[in-house]
Amino acid sequence: MSSLRVLPLGPPGAGKGTQSRRIAEAYDINHISTGDMLRANKDMETDHGTPGEYMDAGELVPDPVMKAVVEEALSDLDGYVLDGYPRTLEQAEHLESVTDLDAIIYLTVDREELIRRLSGRRVDPETGQNYHVEFDMPDDPAVRERLVQRTDDEPDRVETRLEEYATKTRPVIEHYTDHEAFVEIDGNQSPDEVWEDIDAVLRDVGE
Numbered sequence: 001m002s003s004l005r006v007l008p009l010g011p012p013g014a015g016k017g018t019q020s021r022r023i024a025e026a027y028d029i030n031h032i033s034t035g036d037m038l039r040a041n042k043d044m045e046t047d048h049g050t051p052g053e054y055m056d057a058g059e060l061v062p063d064p065v066m067k068a069v070v071e072e073a074l075s076d077l078d079g080y081v082l083d084g085y086p087r088t089l090e091q092a093e094h095l096e097s098v099t100d101l102d103a104i105i106y107l108t109v110d111r112e113e114l115i116r117r118l119s120g121r122r123v124d125p126e127t128g129q130n131y132h133v134e135f136d137m138p139d140d141p142a143v144r145e146r147l148v149q150r151t152d153d154e155p156d157r158v159e160t161r162l163e164e165y166a167t168k169t170r171p172v173i174e175h176y177t178d179h180e181a182f183v184e185i186d187g188n189q190s191p192d193e194v195w196e197d198i199d200a201v202l203r204d205v206g207e
């Protein structure tokens with residue numbers, strides 16, 4: 001297990017989840033995904049209602065809930081890739097108070113491409129594996145049959161998520177641009193090409 005701390009940033013649909021899984025595997029670090037953690041705890045009662053109420057609407061879960069979730073997840077961890085946090089300036093300040101970062105990787109993707117990726121995404125409810133109706137369908141007909149669309153990938157929710165990103169998360173990117181560990185990578189490329197760019201950056205950081 002390495003002690004590398006990696007923060008992927010970018011809009012919904014940029015490929016943070018896909019790339020985070022590869023980073024975690026290649027660099028032997030933990031993959032912390034706030035989206036996955038929240039999906040597993042959608043009905044958890046908090047002072048602000050349940051996470052599911054916000055997620056199904058495509059809105060951000062309130063900061064106090066997120067801070068508690070992330071603080072708990074990061075406690076006692078050595079290396080990690082933190083996928084999905086921070087999404088507000090308040091969360092960014094919180095993260096800075098609890099940890100340092102070795103690499104901040106900002107994936108840029110055009111708006112039409114984001115919409116195409118999110119609206120075509122399908123999930124296998126049994127394995128959690130993501131597919132895409134246009135360019136990545138499973139070979140197994142049984143798996144094809146059981147694929148579902150995430151509620152928040154439906155068109156009006158996609159619109160809301162991109163708006164939430166533009167108003168609340170864009171300032172987080174601005175906040176990190178001057179950080180010495182910040183790098184920007186073209187996320188419009190294929191997953192393998194994006195991975196090559198990320199791997200080159202992280203190999204450098206590790207040296």
Ligand code: AMP
Pocket residue numbers: 012034035036038054055056058059060061062066083084085086087088091152161
């Ligand atoms: P994701 O799987 O990363 O797209 O996250 C799915 C949903 O979980 C988001 O649309 C939000 O509703 C919620 N969520 C995940 N991470 C955060 C966060 N850092 N702050 C607020 N809400 C979050």
